[in-house]
Amino acid sequence: MTDHHDALDPTERLHAAVEELRAAGPPHPGLPARTAARARQIQTRRWIGGSSGVLAVLTVTALLSHQTAPRPGEITFAVRAPADAGVSLVGDFNEWETDRVRLTPKGKDRWEVTLRLPPGRYRFAYVTDGGEWLPDAEAAPVLDDFGRPTSVLTVASR
């Protein structure tokens, strides 16, 4: 990353980083496409929030480590909760069943899971094994029809 990126917003920095790496020539066939997919994925969920530096580093890390990029339509859901909380993802996509999609602990207090969803608009929330309902920190803040904070996600066609 070069310093001029600091003047850009997180999305612009991300795209600039990808463009720079692409301009340098692909070390492996198909790498630019996988990188772009990864970048779009990260941009869509934005679970890293305002930490643009971390976002850019993640993109570069994905490039260098040649990780398998999420396929189009895959969404990574992530939430901060204690390591022993046990977290499920519930929403329109799994008929609000609390035991169907479990998140995996990643690090000290982060949980995540990746799902492939068809285009659409979905209400969802996280629920801990202790029964605490948590909204997604990065989704637009909305109340559900019952007056509680919830999360809504729109999945665009790719």
Added chain:
Amino acid sequence: MMRPLTLTLALGLCIVAVPLTAQEASSLAGSRLRNAAEMAAVDQRLGSRFPESVALRIHGIVDSAVAEGLPSEPLMLRALEGGAKGVKADAIYVALDRLRISMRRAADALGYGTSGTDLSTAAAALQTGLAPARLVELRNLRGQASLTVPLGAYLDLTARGAVPERAWDRVTELARRGAEDREYERIDPADLVARQPGDRR
């Protein structure tokens, strides 16, 4: 002189009317079968999540909606959401009625053949105060393409504090030039927060 002509006309009418009537009957039967299958699935899901009396009441609301030509799935999902969250039954009934009324308004604007996802997203937009005429405007701009992404973008932008009028202008600007769905995701709400002279409430 007139009798053969009258007979010919009557026969002609029969030839046209009988197949039409048969088609309508067939279409109606197909629609009823689809509705029956839909309602059977509704029964199964409700029965496993709610006490019988609550399931029956919800079933009645969903059944009424289907009879109006509205999709059952958005209502089912809302009921299941309420059930999962342990919401009182009365609050679920109120939420379902509210959604049904909003979907009906959306369907009046967009047509009753509109997909469930489009209709429920349009209903959410109407609940925030968007005028039904705006839905028609977007439908005209998008043609046959789904309205879920642009309407979802509008809802997310306003939830993040964008001025509704400015958010709508940005969304329709993209629709007008046939933007891809992912372009709607890139709209920055920060650009649309401050009111400007001429913004309507």
